[in-house]
Amino acid sequence: MQTRLADFIRDTADGEEADAILRKCVHCGFCTATCPTYQLLGDELDGPRGRIYLIKQMVEGASVTRSTQLHLDRCLTCRSCETTCPSGVQYGRLVEIGRQHVEANVPRPFGQQLLRRVLASVLPNSAVFAPAMRLGQLVRPFLPRRLRDKIPSRQRLLEWPTKDTAPAIHAKSNAAADAGVDATHPAAARRMLMLAGCVQPAMLPNINIATARVLHALGIETVIEAEAGCCGAIRLHLGYRDEALDDVRRNIDAWWPHVEAGIEAIVINASGCGATVKEYGHLLRNDPAYAEKARRITELSRDIAEVLAGFEGELAVLARRRGVHTVAFHPPCTLQHGQQIRGTVEHLLGSLGVDTRLPVDSHLCCGSAGTYSVTQPALSYTLRDKKLRNLEALEPQMIVSANVGCIAHLQSGTSMPVAHWIELVEHLIYG
Incomplete structure (x- = not known):
């Protein structure tokens, strides 16, 4: 052209x-x-x-x-x-x-401007979003459907017992020791950064807990840098590019001491965040102060599926089948199209004895797409309902996915449990 x-x-x-x-x-x-x-x-x-x-x-x-x-x-x-x-x-x-x-x-109508500004200001700011989410969960039954669907209940999706809290190692505190996890565990031999995310800790905190527990079982210490925050995706896709790039630079500054100390990888369990962090090198390619650092961050970034793909044997020894044997997998667009990771999760769960089924439209979006479900609700709900019909037609015990937005969006339209696949792996290991 x-x-x-x-x-x-x-x-x-x-x-x-x-x-x-x-x-x-x-x-x-x-x-x-x-x-x-x-x-x-x-x-x-x-x-x-x-x-x-x-x-x-x-x-x-x-x-x-x-x-x-x-x-x-x-x-x-x-x-x-x-x-x-x-x-x-x-x-x-x-x-x-x-x-x-x-x-x-093109100026937007005032209502759209206000909505987008609120989304760009509240969602990436965990200090504001977390209490707002807790308040929303308290009054959830009384909210209009459009808001209620965006607020997961505080009840765990499946009644899986968790014997202790996450063995994550925060930059300024040893949460593993606080949780009573054995300090002599070989986790000290390998260390990975983990992006906690901005909305995920408040919306679906079990995902980060499960990730840290699975990595701990494999001898990997998980570091969460307290100064890191939103990956930048929310503001970037809403058109607030300069603010998004500030998010990117803040994360690079927060992670860089760990990079210099030889951190093995930056593990990300929200595929939407992963797709964005892997673009850091591109986003800051023309910034002389950050271009090289951003490129290095991109090189170190790994989706949790990429990390665990090298541990199938160890996981097979650790995992025990505990009631869940058939799941439907919704691969998020940010995983299969953004990061070009396809087949990895299905193969990994299959190696652990879980029959993992894909719907006929597995390549199509569920309609979540970050803030799309808020800004374009009619199209979003239509896509969600179509996706759920195809997922439920597989007759699974539950639905698993790989991105917090997809999980919350799908769960809003079905009574069938929807969870992150890493939560299932944690269940197979710890019971």
């Missing part, structure tokens, strides 16, 4: 990247076959190819309108089109460039 960049974006980093991505597109349309919004709406402009044309027009100087904004807003950024594309078009990066330009040129 040939482009003629307008003066406002020519000779800029965004312009050079947009031009390179656009030139890869050959108009084939394969992407439309795997685009959730195109399948639902049937509008060319609500598919990747149509949105690419819209972005091409804007970088060539055409005026942008509320209609342009609407079609880009409806994009889930699931990146399924990237997996499908035979030409390697990096659509996810292109749509972020397009959204930045639209946000700068």
Whole structure:
């Protein structure tokens, strides 16, 4: 696709990247076959190819309108089109460039501005989000459906006993010792950083606990740096790019002493966060003070599935089947399309004796997509309900996934337990 960049974006980093991505597109349309919004709406402009044309027009100087904004807003950024594309078009990066330009040129209605500002201010700030979540859980039965669905109950999804708390080692306190975990455990031999996340500790805290316990069983000490926070994804996808990059720099600064001390990896159990942290090198490629550090952080980042893939034998010895033998797995878009990790979780659970089944539409988004379920509720609920029908048709005992947003979103539409797959592994080990 040939482009003629307008003066406002020519000779800029965004312009050079947009031009390179656009030139890869050959108009084939394969992407439309795997685009959730195109399948639902049937509008060319609500598919990747149509949105690419819209972005091409804007970088060539055409005026942008509320209609342009609407079609880009409806994009889930699931990146399924990237997996499908035979030409390697990096659509996810292109749509972020397009959204930045639209946000700068098309004023939003006041209600949308307020909603997006609240989301960008509250969700990434755990000091604000955690008490807000606790309050929401107290009054959850009285809230409107749209809010109630975003607030998981405090009850554990499955009644799995947990004998002690997480053996995570925080940067400024030894929580393993506080929890009574054996200090002579070979965990001291290997150390990994873990991103705690911004919403996950308050919404679904058992995920981080399970991750730390499984790694501890394998002899790996888990370090949570208290100064690290939101990965930046929430603000980035809402169009607050400068604030998102500040999140990125803060995390790099917090983690860097551990990197210099020789930390083995940065393990991430929320695939949405993992997809973003693995982009740090790209996001800060033009920042002379952070480019090299960001590249190193990207190199060290690992999804928990990538970490455990090398421990199948050890896990098989540790794990004991305890009632759960059949699960349906929803692979989040950020895992299979963003990080290009496919088959790893299914293979790992299978090696532990769990029949792990994929739905017929396993490549399609569940509709969670970060804040999408709040900003585009109608489309989000339609995608959720379709996904749940296909998952429940597999007749599993429970549904497992790999991202906090997907888990909470799916659980809001079903009485079947939905959990992170690492919680299941913890259950198989500890009972």
